Amino acid sequence: MKLNQTYKPVIGLEVHIELATNSKMFCGCPADHFGKKPNTQTCPVCLGLPGALPVPNKKAIDWCIMLGLALGCKINKYSTFDRKHYFYPDLPKGYQISQYDDPFCYEGKFEDIRIRRVHMEEDTAKLQHTEVNRKKVSLIDFNRSGVPLVELVTEPDFSDVDEVILFLQELQKIIRYLGISTADMEKGSMRLEANISLLLLGSEPNTGSEPVTLPNYKVELKNINSFRFLKKAMLYEIERQKDLLSNNKKIVQETRGWNEARSATVSQRIKEEAMDYRYFPEPDIPPIEVSDKDIKILSDKVPELPQTKRERFLEQYNLSKEYIEILVSDLTKANYFEEASKLSPDMAKTIANAMINQNLDKSYPEPAGLVKKLVELTKTDFSPTPEVGLAIKSVLVENPEVVKSYQNGKGQVVGFLIGQVQKILNGKGDPKQINTILLGKLHGN
Numbered sequence: 001m002k003l004n005q006t007y008k009p010v011i012g013l014e015v016h017i018e019l020a021t022n023s024k025m026f027c028g029c030p031a032d033h034f035g036k037k038p039n040t041q042t043c044p045v046c047l048g049l050p051g052a053l054p055v056p057n058k059k060a061i062d063w064c065i066m067l068g069l070a071l072g073c074k075i076n077k078y079s080t081f082d083r084k085h086y087f088y089p090d091l092p093k094g095y096q097i098s099q100y101d102d103p104f105c106y107e108g109k110f111e112d113i114r115i116r117r118v119h120m121e122e123d124t125a126k127l128q129h130t131e132v133n134r135k136k137v138s139l140i141d142f143n144r145s146g147v148p149l150v151e152l153v154t155e156p157d158f159s160d161v162d163e164v165i166l167f168l169q170e171l172q173k174i175i176r177y178l179g180i181s182t183a184d185m186e187k188g189s190m191r192l193e194a195n196i197s198l199l200l201l202g203s204e205p206n207t208g209s210e211p212v213t214l215p216n217y218k219v220e221l222k223n224i225n226s227f228r229f230l231k232k233a234m235l236y237e238i239e240r241q242k243d244l245l246s247n248n249k250k251i252v253q254e255t256r257g258w259n260e261a262r263s264a265t266v267s268q269r270i271k272e273e274a275m276d277y278r279y280f281p282e283p284d285i286p287p288i289e290v291s292d293k294d295i296k297i298l299s300d301k302v303p304e305l306p307q308t309k310r311e312r313f314l315e316q317y318n319l320s321k322e323y324i325e326i327l328v329s330d331l332t333k334a335n336y337f338e339e340a341s342k343l344s345p346d347m348a349k350t351i352a353n354a355m356i357n358q359n360l361d362k363s364y365p366e367p368a369g370l371v372k373k374l375v376e377l378t379k380t381d382f383s384p385t386p387e388v389g390l391a392i393k394s395v396l397v398e399n400p401e402v403v404k405s406y407q408n409g410k411g412q413v414v415g416f417l418i419g420q421v422q423k424i425l426n427g428k429g430d431p432k433q434i435n436t437i438l439l440g441k442l443h444g445n
């Protein structure tokens with residue numbers, strides 16, 4: 001009997017990221033292929049013509065290493081490219097230049113997730129299945145062939161679908177912060193794959209929370225172009241596998257995609273055994289050496305990452321978690337906010353509010369313009385009651401020395417003056433409002 005058994009999902013990820021370099025990975029053709037006329041950005045190298053020699057793109061390698069560094073990876077001092085063989089029309093050479101034994105980056109850790117490797121390879125051409133003269137045809141566009149592609153592989157450390165999505169969203173932010181790719185899933189610049197299997201809890205001699213051995217199969221979810229669909233596909237797949245396993249059925253090792261219309265994962269390709277890609281070292285590219293100095297230079301180029309920015313925004317501006325998340329999710333917004341807040345540090349919350357709730361950053365392309373507008377708005381907002389105005393006036397008249405010391409640079413005396421005003425008002429009056437009017441008066445407005 002196998003009733004009420006508990007299964008733990010075991011999920012690992014493979015993510016492909018197309019780099020936004022100017023040129024392709026091994027030739028000088030433009031790398032930006034999206035929406036371009038088919039087969040207009042090709043040359044003998046990326047068409048795989050005999051005798052053409054690949055020359056690695058230094059910037060792409062640097063960016064791959066920077067991503068590895070951002071994910072806590074070790075960097076190989078000595079990396080090699082390898083040929084990965086398989087036959088498919090999107091691969092003109094009959095092999096893809098990739099990395100096998102010595103990837104640029106390995107053994108990283110991001111939060112609780114172990115990163116197995118981050119390596120460099122080239123993208124394939126793009127197949128388009130269509131009709132020409134009422135005949136079904138497959139067309140090949142080689143514009144994408146040879147575009148720099150980074151592959152990131154995690155260990156199967158996820159057991160929760162939401163964790164997977166959070167990780168991927170954070171990864172997307174990191175990639176955008178590094179400025180190495182648009183990481184746009186609809187355009188295929190970031191492609192997600194999840195390997196899923198289920199582990200029967202208690203099936204291991206050691207019944208700790210961590211599985212000792214992994215399940216002996218895995219289903220690969222592939223070709224899914226949004227976080228939302230990936231989440232649905234993973235949830236569906238966990239249920240599908242649970243059903244099969246609880247009915248003593250074997251799960252086929254295969255690749256499945258997501259069919260939104262049917263709200264189900266569907267089989268795409270059955271992989272009984274691991275493919276033999278006949279990897280061997282790429283003889284046309286010498287090994288790449290990366291010195292400690294190179295690593296230092298690249299790690300200095302890694303900018304402040306989203307999590308550090310969140311923590312800093314909380315400490316520096318004391319914004320709500322919700323506001324921080326909105327700003328940090330969009331580097332342009334975060335930078336705009338900081339620039340505006342530098343101009344008027346007291347107004348950080350007002351600035352964030354104006355950006356998030358009123359989209360005022362769109363109306364004022366320059367942060368200074370927004371700050372100016374907000375200062376005006378605050379001024380008109382503070383139409384003081386006659387009592388407040390009178391109290392301030394009399395305090396200023398009665399304390400000429402204090403006013404003078406303020407004008408000589410002693411900003412801290414403002415607190416004293418506010419106290420005096422509140423005294424006259426018997427503790428009434430909003431200190432913030434008093435502060436604003438008082439400062440206005442002290443500055444001769």
Ligand SMILES: [Zn+2]
Pocket residue numbers: 024027028029041042043044045046047146
């Ligand atoms: Zn080319």
